[in-house]
Amino acid sequence: MMKLAPTMLILEDNFHNAWARAVQHVLRNGLKIIIGDPSEPKPIRDACALFELTGDAIGQIENHELHPQFPFQHIDHYCREFTREYLSQYVEKPELERFSYLYFERLAIYDGLDQIKLLCDSLADQKSAKIASNRDQAITWHPKTDLGSNSPPCLQRIRVRYSGNDCVEVHITWRSRDLYTAWQANIVAIIDMLNREVIRPNQCKIVKLVDYADSLHIYESDTTEAKRVKLLPESPQKQMRLGVY
Secondary structure (H helix, E strand, O other), X not given: OOOOOOEEEEEEOOHHHHHHHHXXXXXXXXXXXXXXXXXXXXXXXXXEEEEEEEOHHHHHHHOOOOOOOOOXXXXXXXXXXXXXXXXXXXXXXXXXXXXXOOHHHHHHOEOOEOHHHHHHHHHHHHHHHOOOOOOOEEEOOOHHHHOOOOOOOOEEEEEEEEEEOOEEEEEEXXXXXXXXXXXXXXHHHHHHHHHHHHHHHHOOEEEEEEEEEEEEEEEHHHHHHHOXXXXXXXXXXXXXXXXXX
C-alpha cells in the first residue's frame, strides 16, 4: 500500500506549543521520504500542515518569544534581513556575495513593484471602505528562474485581510518548510516586518495568523534533538515575568 504524507491541523493560542505539537506529530506520523536531487539527497519526515494561531500566540510572536528548545535563538539578527536598511545594503553587494534569494527582496522588489507598500495601501483602502478584500497578497515565485532551480524560495505568498474593528488576519503559504530549525524564526521575522510596514501604519493589529505548508518536515539528521522537544505549560517568558521561575 502506498504511503502518503499526512495532513495535520493545529489550532493554538500558544506559539511555543504550536511548534512543539507539530514537531511531535511529524516525528510520530511524518512520511519518511528523500527529497532534493541525486547530488544532494535529503532524508526527511514530512507532513502537510495548516496552523491557526490566535490569542496569546500573536503576542508571543510580536514579542520575539521563542520556545527554549528552538535551536535558533538569534532572532533579532534574522529580523534585520526583513528591513529596508538591510535590503539597501544587500542589493549593493556583488552577485557572488548574495544569497540565492532573499525573502524581503522578492517581496519589496518584484519586477519593479514594491508589493509590501501595495499591501499597506490596500489595507488602508479596506479599512477606509470598511470592506474586506480577498485580493491583497504578495508573492515570491518567479517562474522563469524558480522552476527547475535547486534553491527556489520556500515562502510563496502572504495575504492580508481586514477583519473590522482595526483587526487584521494574515495568511502565509509555503511550498517547503524546515519545522525543527526554522518554523518559529520565519514567523517571527515575517510578522515583525508586516507589523512595521503594513499593519501598524494603518493603526491595525493582527488577531489571527494562518500558516500553511505543502511540505513541513524534519530532517533525519535533526530527529535525535527534535525528540527532546516538550510542550510548555505556558510561555516561558510570561512565566519569568510573573516570577514563576
